[in-house]
Amino acid sequence: MEEVRDILNDAKLNLDLSLMVLDWKPLSAVFCSFLDGSFVEKIGTFSDEQLLPFMPYLISTSFIPESDNCISYLFLWVSYILDFLDPSEDSSLTTSFVTDDVFEEIGCILSLAVLHMPSIFNIEKLVMKLLSTNHGTDLLTLVIANMCELFHPVLSILLNIHVSDETPIGRQRSNLISNLIDLAPSIASSILSQMTSSRRDCMLAARIACSRLDDAAFCEFLVSQLVDKSTILAQNLNRSSSKHTMTLISNRLMKLADISVKNQSTEPLTDLMSSIVSLYLNCGLKLPPSDLSLLSAFICRKNIEDESHLVLALAALIAIPPFTFHNAITAPVPHTVDVHIVEWLSWLRMETNGCSRPVLSHALLFLGISLVNSRIDNLNLYLTEVLKCNKVRTR
Structure with a gap:
């Protein structure tokens, strides 16, 4: 117990981890299976590397008598242990369980301590303490990964911390929120x-x-x-x-x-x-010229079947002036519309021959009449509705 307290209270603990970058996204599949209760069914799909960070939780859950999953977990772990052992090799324990990775050791100890001695930990104080230490965010993430019920309480604590993102604690806070996003992408x-x-x-x-x-x-x-x-x-x-x-x-x-x-x-x-x-x-x-050229090519892609998307693309070209007449007044030479737009409009005209694309045909007809007759108010109302923006204004 005292050793655990010393680890938590020593802000100058020799953890030379400043260059270590942990990727929490690979852990999200296992963590989400804890959240939705599908872990037992999915365990066979997880690799050893994915399961390793969750060992404190899995070991603890397996040996809690009240746990509904106790028998299932024990059966699974026996199967996995037997799979790990190669009968052609000496099965004696020659490799120490304790690794040279200080972070993993402390993460495991801290996770087990919080799991089995929750009464001695004030979660808010634990969060604040670790946010002020080197790589405390990763230790907290490891604890939360092994105690998913802490996810929302810790998130609530983080969102109620009023510090600048530019301060050390502010940056750690941002990193921990990012880690939680990686752990649970579904929410x-x-x-x-x-x-x-x-x-x-x-x-x-x-x-x-x-x-x-x-x-x-x-x-x-x-x-x-x-x-x-x-x-x-x-x-x-x-x-x-x-x-x-x-x-x-x-x-x-x-x-x-x-x-x-x-x-x-x-x-x-x-x-x-x-x-x-x-x-x-x-x-x-x-939108600089290079971006305008790229976006013209992106918006004016051909062979797209979705009519509603094509109508939206057509509205976007008209609603954003630089696509069709950017710098037209101040440019030393007459403005030329991007070739992608010209070719795309020609393709639209071919696509609307006959009755194969009635929605697109109606949009082209309405926009054409509005532009030719300078019905700007009608045009703006239509673009606002299609683009779902507050209000579109064209000139």
């Missing part, structure tokens, strides 16, 4: 939505989403937050102080668009396009 959207409701954490939520969410989840998050320009995140991205976060978001979106163009993808990727459009219309995204 990442609800965590980030909670953070974006706070003016203090909305930009942190955007940066975490940019660095930790997969492509589909990232675009879905942006659509939910940026289509409405009155959201806290949309308002904050409009500020000059948010330039760094805006750059992170736009760079990832452009990278996704570039991959789609290079792979000649026929997948609509509607959320990706909506994210870019919303970022321009509602958050003041600047």
Whole structure:
């Protein structure tokens, strides 16, 4: 007991781990199986490396008499132990259980201590103590991985800590929230939505989403937050102080668009396009010529079957002026519309011959009449409805 207390109280513990970077995403499958109760059914699908960080929890659960899973766990562990032993080799224990990795040792001890002696630990104090130590966030993540019931209490503590993200504790707090997102990606959207409701954490939520969410989840998050320009995140991205976060978001979106163009993808990727459009219309995204060329190629991809996506793409071209007449007034030479746009409009005209694409045909007809007759108010109302933005204004 005293040894455990010493480990927790010694802020200068010799843990030379400053260069160590841990990836928690591979642990998410096991952790999520604890959350939804499917671990016993899925255990055969997990590798030894995936199971190793959860040994404190698994060992403890296996030997708790009241545990409903006790018999199942014991049977599984006996099977796995027998699988590990090679009958052709000496089965005596010649390798020490204790490794040279100090982090793993302390993580195991701390996890077992919290599991079996919860009464001596104040979780809030434990969180604050470890946030102020070197790599305390990874130790906390390991404890939470072995005690999933701590996930939401620790998250609540983190969200109630009022410190700047630029301070050491603030950076550790950000890292721990990111680790929790990696551990439980299935509930990442609800965590980030909670953070974006706070003016203090909305930009942190955007940066975490940019660095930790997969492509589909990232675009879905942006659509939910940026289509409405009155959201806290949309308002904050409009500020000059948010330039760094805006750059992170736009760079990832452009990278996704570039991959789609290079792979000649026929997948609509509607959320990706909506994210870019919303970022321009509602958050003041600047589009340099190189990005305009890339986005023209991305938006004007052919052979996409989804009519609603094509209508959205058509609306995006009209709603974002630089696509069709950027620098037209100040340029020394007449502006030329990007070749991708010209070829795509020709393709749309061919696609709408006959009655094969009635929704797209109606959109082209309406937009054509509105533009020719300068019915700007009707055009703006239509674009606002299609793009689902607060209000689109064209000139």
